[in-house]
Amino acid sequence: MQGAQRNSLRLLQWMMAASLALPIALFVFASTISYTSTNDIADREIERTLDVAHEHALKVFETIDRSLAEINEVVRGLPDDAIRAREPALHQRLKRLTDSLPQLKSAWIFDADGRSLVNSLVSPPPEQGFADRDYFLAHVDHSIGTFIGTPLTPRPPYQGARFFGVSRRRDSDDGRFIGVIQASVLPEYFESFYARIGSDPGSFFAIGRTDGTVLAHFPRLDRDLRLDPTGPVGQKIAAHPDHGLMTIDWASDGIERRIGYRRVAEYPIYVSAGLETSAIRARWYATIGQHLVFGVPATALLFLLLAFAFRRTQHLQAEAAARREAEEALKHSQRLEALGQLTGGVAHDFNNLLTVIRASVDLLNRPQLTEERRQRYVTAIADAVARAAKLTSQLLAFARRQTLKPEVFDVGERIRSLHDMLATLLGSAIEIAIRLPAEPCLVNADAGQFETALINMATNARDAMQGKGRITFAVQVATTVPDTLTHLVGSHGFVSVAVSDTGIGIPAARLGRIFEPFFTTKQVGHGTGLGLSQVFGFARQSGGEVTVMSEVGQGSTFSLYLPRVPPDLLPQRQAPNTAPALAGSGMSVLVVEDNIELANFAADGLTELGYSITLVDNATDALAELVVDADRFDVVFSDVVMPGMTGLDLAHAIGDRGIGVPVVLTTGYSEALAQEGRLGFELVQKPYSIEELSQVLYRAARLRRVRDGAAE
Missing domain, CATH: 3.40.50.2300 (Response regulator)
Structure with missing residues (x-):
C-alpha cells in the first residue's frame, strides 16, 4: 500500500514535470516550424510584390521609349532652323505628352551643341546649354540606344523636383550626330506607386541602374545613393544577374532586409522589393504570441491543478497513514474480541457435544446395561460426533479451508429434491415457493455444502419470520453479478439462487456483520452463528459470492452466485452416502x-x-x-x-x-x-x-x- 502511495506521488511529480516540459518542447517545435513557414510566406510575398513592381517599371520605360521614338519620327530629317520655326506646335505636342504621362516631368529636343530647340516647359526656350548633362554626353560619340541617366537637380531658371533623364540620339540621314531627344522622369512617381503597394510594415522598394546608382527608393531618401558594384549587393547580383533573393544590411540605413531583385527586360535597370527582417520576425512573434496566449494559461492551469493534486494527495496519504494506524489499533482490539467470541462459541458448542459423549461413555460402562440402552448411548455418541464434524466443516467452509468435493449438478433439481426436507425443517406455518427456470442451470460445486448452505439460509429465514410466513427459492441465470465477480464472468456466466423471506428484515447497521462467524442476534442456545458464515465460505471457495438485500419490516433476500458450467454436461450421480464395510481378505x-x-x-x-x-x-x-x-x-x-x-x-x-x-x-x-x-x-x-x-x-x-x- 505504501509503495503504491509512493508511486502515485512519484507519478504526480512526473506529470507536473511533463506538464511543463512537454508544452515547452511542443512550443519549440511549433516555433521552429512557424519560423520556417513565416520566412517562406515572406519570400512568396516579396516575389509577388516584385512581380508587380517589375511589371510597372517595364511598362513605364516602354511607354517613355515609345514616346521618344514618336518624337524622333516627328523631327526626323528636319534641320534645326525648321524645328525652331515649328517650335510653338512642337512645344504643345511635348506638353500634351508630359501631361498624359504622370511619370514625366518634361520632354526636350536638343541640337548638336546641347541647346534646347523645344521643351514642354517654356516656349520659346531660353538660350541655355545642357551639353554637360549625362543624358546628352552619352550619345555624342556613338549610338547607344536608350540611355537612362542619374538623378539630377533642375538647372535654373528651371525648378521643381529632381529627375533622371531617359534619352535617345538624333542622327542625320548620313548617320551624323545632330542632337538628343530626352524625357525627364520623376523618381517620386515610382516612390508614390511603391507607397501604395507597400502598405505592410517594413516594406522596401528600389529601382536603380546596373552600375549601382539608385534612381528611386522607398522609404524615400533625402540624398543620392550609389551601391558599390564590388560590395555584397553587387557580388550577389553578379552571381545571379537576372533575378534573386538575398538578405543584406541595406546601405542607405543599415537595416537588415530580405530583398528580391529583377532586371527590367533589356534596360540596364533593376527593380527591387523586400521586407525588413524585423518585420518578418514581428509576424513570427505575433504567431508565437497567439500560441502563448492560449498555451501559457492552459499550461499554468494544468501545472497548478497537478500541484494541487500533489499537495492534496500528500495530505490525503498523511491522513490515510494516521487512519491506518488508528484502524490497526482498532482491528487489533476487534481481533482480540473476535478471538474471544470465536473461542467462546466453539468451546460452548464442543463442550455440549463432549458432555453428551462423556455421559454416554459413563453410562456404557455401567454393569447390567440392557442392549436397548447400550444402543441408545452408542447412537448418542455417533450423533454428537456427527454434529461436531458438521461444526468443524462450517468453520472450515467460512475460512475457505474446507476440501470441497465438486461435482456437476442441476441447481433446480437439487432444490426440488430438498422440498420435502425443507418443509419438515421449516414447519407447516411457512409457505414454500420454488421458482425454477425451464433450462437446466448446471454448476460444478460440492453438492453437500450447497445443500447445507441452502438449509442454513432457509433456517435463517424461518427464524427471521418467527416460524410463520413465506419463503421463496428462485433459480435463474444471473443477468447481473456483484462487483467482486465482474472480472470473473466467463462465457457461461453465473447461476443465481435467491432465498427471499417475509420476515422482520435486517437493520442496516448489522448488514456488514451477518457473515461473521458466531455473530448472531438469537438467544443463547438458539443458534451458533455459523450458518451464514458457512454460506459465505462455501460461496467464496466455490468461486462465487453471496449478497443480501434487506429492509426492516420488508424481509430479506439472500442471493448465492455460483459459476455456471456448459449445459451439455450431464449431472453426475453420487454414490450412496452409506454402505457396509468391505472385508480386506488379506489386503x-x-x-x-x-x-x-x-x-x-x-x-x-x-x-x-x-x-x-x-x-x-x-x-x-x-x-x-x-x-x-x-x-x-x-x-x-x-x-x-x-x-x-x-x-x-x-x-x-x-x-x-x-x-x-x-x-x-x-x-x-x-x-x-x-x-x-x-x-x-x-x-x-x-x-x-x-x-x-x-x-x-x-x-x-x-x-x-x-x-x-x-x-x-
Whole structure:
C-alpha cells in the first residue's frame, strides 16, 4: 500500500514535470516550424510584390521609349532652323505628352551643341546649354540606344523636383550626330506607386541602374545613393544577374532586409522589393504570441491543478497513514474480541457435544446395561460426533479451508429434491415457493455444502419470520453479478439462487456483520452463528459470492452466485452416502499417521476386517518402506498434515519414483488441498468411519489390480 502511495506521488511529480516540459518542447517545435513557414510566406510575398513592381517599371520605360521614338519620327530629317520655326506646335505636342504621362516631368529636343530647340516647359526656350548633362554626353560619340541617366537637380531658371533623364540620339540621314531627344522622369512617381503597394510594415522598394546608382527608393531618401558594384549587393547580383533573393544590411540605413531583385527586360535597370527582417520576425512573434496566449494559461492551469493534486494527495496519504494506524489499533482490539467470541462459541458448542459423549461413555460402562440402552448411548455418541464434524466443516467452509468435493449438478433439481426436507425443517406455518427456470442451470460445486448452505439460509429465514410466513427459492441465470465477480464472468456466466423471506428484515447497521462467524442476534442456545458464515465460505471457495438485500419490516433476500458450467454436461450421480464395510481378505495397507491414537484406531478397525496393516508415523519412513519392497503393499493410506514431509509430498514422491502403489489421503484440514484440490488422489475426510475407509481402500486397491491385469 505504501509503495503504491509512493508511486502515485512519484507519478504526480512526473506529470507536473511533463506538464511543463512537454508544452515547452511542443512550443519549440511549433516555433521552429512557424519560423520556417513565416520566412517562406515572406519570400512568396516579396516575389509577388516584385512581380508587380517589375511589371510597372517595364511598362513605364516602354511607354517613355515609345514616346521618344514618336518624337524622333516627328523631327526626323528636319534641320534645326525648321524645328525652331515649328517650335510653338512642337512645344504643345511635348506638353500634351508630359501631361498624359504622370511619370514625366518634361520632354526636350536638343541640337548638336546641347541647346534646347523645344521643351514642354517654356516656349520659346531660353538660350541655355545642357551639353554637360549625362543624358546628352552619352550619345555624342556613338549610338547607344536608350540611355537612362542619374538623378539630377533642375538647372535654373528651371525648378521643381529632381529627375533622371531617359534619352535617345538624333542622327542625320548620313548617320551624323545632330542632337538628343530626352524625357525627364520623376523618381517620386515610382516612390508614390511603391507607397501604395507597400502598405505592410517594413516594406522596401528600389529601382536603380546596373552600375549601382539608385534612381528611386522607398522609404524615400533625402540624398543620392550609389551601391558599390564590388560590395555584397553587387557580388550577389553578379552571381545571379537576372533575378534573386538575398538578405543584406541595406546601405542607405543599415537595416537588415530580405530583398528580391529583377532586371527590367533589356534596360540596364533593376527593380527591387523586400521586407525588413524585423518585420518578418514581428509576424513570427505575433504567431508565437497567439500560441502563448492560449498555451501559457492552459499550461499554468494544468501545472497548478497537478500541484494541487500533489499537495492534496500528500495530505490525503498523511491522513490515510494516521487512519491506518488508528484502524490497526482498532482491528487489533476487534481481533482480540473476535478471538474471544470465536473461542467462546466453539468451546460452548464442543463442550455440549463432549458432555453428551462423556455421559454416554459413563453410562456404557455401567454393569447390567440392557442392549436397548447400550444402543441408545452408542447412537448418542455417533450423533454428537456427527454434529461436531458438521461444526468443524462450517468453520472450515467460512475460512475457505474446507476440501470441497465438486461435482456437476442441476441447481433446480437439487432444490426440488430438498422440498420435502425443507418443509419438515421449516414447519407447516411457512409457505414454500420454488421458482425454477425451464433450462437446466448446471454448476460444478460440492453438492453437500450447497445443500447445507441452502438449509442454513432457509433456517435463517424461518427464524427471521418467527416460524410463520413465506419463503421463496428462485433459480435463474444471473443477468447481473456483484462487483467482486465482474472480472470473473466467463462465457457461461453465473447461476443465481435467491432465498427471499417475509420476515422482520435486517437493520442496516448489522448488514456488514451477518457473515461473521458466531455473530448472531438469537438467544443463547438458539443458534451458533455459523450458518451464514458457512454460506459465505462455501460461496467464496466455490468461486462465487453471496449478497443480501434487506429492509426492516420488508424481509430479506439472500442471493448465492455460483459459476455456471456448459449445459451439455450431464449431472453426475453420487454414490450412496452409506454402505457396509468391505472385508480386506488379506489386503496389505501401509498406514502413515503421526497421531498414535488415531493410527491405532484405524489399524484395529481394518485388522478386524481382515486387512494386513503396516503402521509408520511419518512420511519419510513410509517412503523408505516402499523403496525397499513396494510390491508387498496394495495401497498407502496417509494423513496429509504431518511434520516434515506431508502426505501430499509423499504421494508426489511415490509417483515421481514410478512406484505403482495407489495413495489414499485423509485430512480434516489442509490448506494445500483446499487451494489445489485433490490432485487426482482419493480423499477421506476426517472424521471418518471404518466402513467409509474400507470402501475407499478396497476401491483403490481393486483399481490397481485391474490396471495391473490389463498391463499383463
